[in-house]
Amino acid sequence: MNLDPLYRKALAREPLTCDEALNLYTEAPLGELSAVAWTLRKEFHPDDIVTWQIDRNVNITNVCISGCKFCNFHCKPHQTERAYITTLDQYIQKIDETLALGGDQLLLQGGLHPKLGITFYEDLFRQLKGRYPQIRLHALGAPEVYHIARISGLDIETTLRRLIDAGLDSLPGAGAEILDNDVRRRLSPGKPNADQWIEVMRIAHRLGLATSATMMYGHIETPRQRIEHLIRIRDLQAEKSPDKYGFLAFIPWIFRSSGTQLEKEGVSPTFSPTEYLRIIAISRIVLNNIPNIQASWLTVGKETAQIALHGGANDMGSIMIEEHVVSSAGADNRFDADGIRQAIREAGFIPRLRNQLYEFRDESFLETKQHQKNSVR
Numbered sequence: 001m002n003l004d005p006l007y008r009k010a011l012a013r014e015p016l017t018c019d020e021a022l023n024l025y026t027e028a029p030l031g032e033l034s035a036v037a038w039t040l041r042k043e044f045h046p047d048d049i050v051t052w053q054i055d056r057n058v059n060i061t062n063v064c065i066s067g068c069k070f071c072n073f074h075c076k077p078h079q080t081e082r083a084y085i086t087t088l089d090q091y092i093q094k095i096d097e098t099l100a101l102g103g104d105q106l107l108l109q110g111g112l113h114p115k116l117g118i119t120f121y122e123d124l125f126r127q128l129k130g131r132y133p134q135i136r137l138h139a140l141g142a143p144e145v146y147h148i149a150r151i152s153g154l155d156i157e158t159t160l161r162r163l164i165d166a167g168l169d170s171l172p173g174a175g176a177e178i179l180d181n182d183v184r185r186r187l188s189p190g191k192p193n194a195d196q197w198i199e200v201m202r203i204a205h206r207l208g209l210a211t212s213a214t215m216m217y218g219h220i221e222t223p224r225q226r227i228e229h230l231i232r233i234r235d236l237q238a239e240k241s242p243d244k245y246g247f248l249a250f251i252p253w254i255f256r257s258s259g260t261q262l263e264k265e266g267v268s269p270t271f272s273p274t275e276y277l278r279i280i281a282i283s284r285i286v287l288n289n290i291p292n293i294q295a296s297w298l299t300v301g302k303e304t305a306q307i308a309l310h311g312g313a314n315d316m317g318s319i320m321i322e323e324h325v326v327s328s329a330g331a332d333n334r335f336d337a338d339g340i341r342q343a344i345r346e347a348g349f350i351p352r353l354r355n356q357l358y359e360f361r362d363e364s365f366l367e368t369k370q371h372q373k374n375s376v377r
Contacts, residue, residue: 064111
């Protein structure tokens with residue numbers, strides 16, 4: 001197959017059709033695919049900077065009724081010996097620790113708790129912002145917002161407006177998995193469907209919220225469904241007003257199966273660095289209107305993430321001071337601030353600390369910490 005016309009179309013940043021993108025994804029040599037992605041990455045980011053972040057992933061609750069077969073973390077409402085809701089004192093301890101490490105954000109997620117409606121989240125956000133106005137709340141996700149609206153008897157726009165008024169700063173791309181309703185019915189029978197995920201994000205963009213998008217691959221989906229997922233995200237981004245943030249980043253990550261219900265059903269992926277690099281490259285090519293592609297070091301490891309930086313990715317994500325959901329299914333990679341900066345340098349790039357809006361942050365406190373560490377030695 002002569003792929004040159006598709007390469008030229010991609011480099012011109014013309015939207016690829018599903019069949020065109022699928023042909024590139026499945027047929028193009030990885031070197032050529034990565035080279036096209038690298039060229040497009042340089043259009044968005046002509047310098048050699050790779051960004052990273054310091055934040056903490058705090059789970060609001062582990063109670064969830066979505067029934068996700070890939071999640072070991074959640075519990076059902078009746079499992080009272082396991083169920084918890086994070087207390088204000090626990091938040092205070094976690095935020096104080098985060099600030100001491102230079103973090104500027106909480107990634108707040110929980111699940112579809114059947115009894116936590118809009119007033120719970122409004123009260124929580126206002127309490128946290130009242131004590132820590134400098135902390136950004138990158139919170140919830142489209143499925144949680146849809147669920148909160150439903151059990152609170154509200155429409156999505158009213159729910160989002162109330163959450164924003166209470167302190168919500170940005171909306172993670174969590175819960176996207178694969179945006180195909182047949183896949184979602186098998187993976188997460190109680191979770192809002194693909195169209196509902198899209199609708200929450202559409203309204204969030206209209207209201208001016210900065211968001212991200214994700215894809216969890218490597219379970220029961222087909223290659224075509226992966227591409228269709230990317231195109232749905234690209235097409236939604238194309239709807240946003242030029243003066244709104246929309247999707248600032250896309251993060252693909254591989255399904256981890258250890259101990260999950262999916263594994264018990266015989267779904268157990270074998271991680272392929274080559275396949276991940278193809279995912280990164282085709283994401284940069286298809287998502288020609290989303291500026292940042294993140295290398296998911298947590299799920300693929302340092303070395304593969306470093307290579308991804310040469311094939312379309314420009315961001316290494318957060319050091320994640322705390323994370324439970326993905327790690328509970330077998331992801332055990334770890335970074336501290338020194339480690340992630342060194343990994344970026346080893347890959348041939350310049351590390352720059354960012355916030356959720358991809359604005360550079362002052363890093364002088366990191367140099368102070370390094371000086372203190374060296375003095376102790």
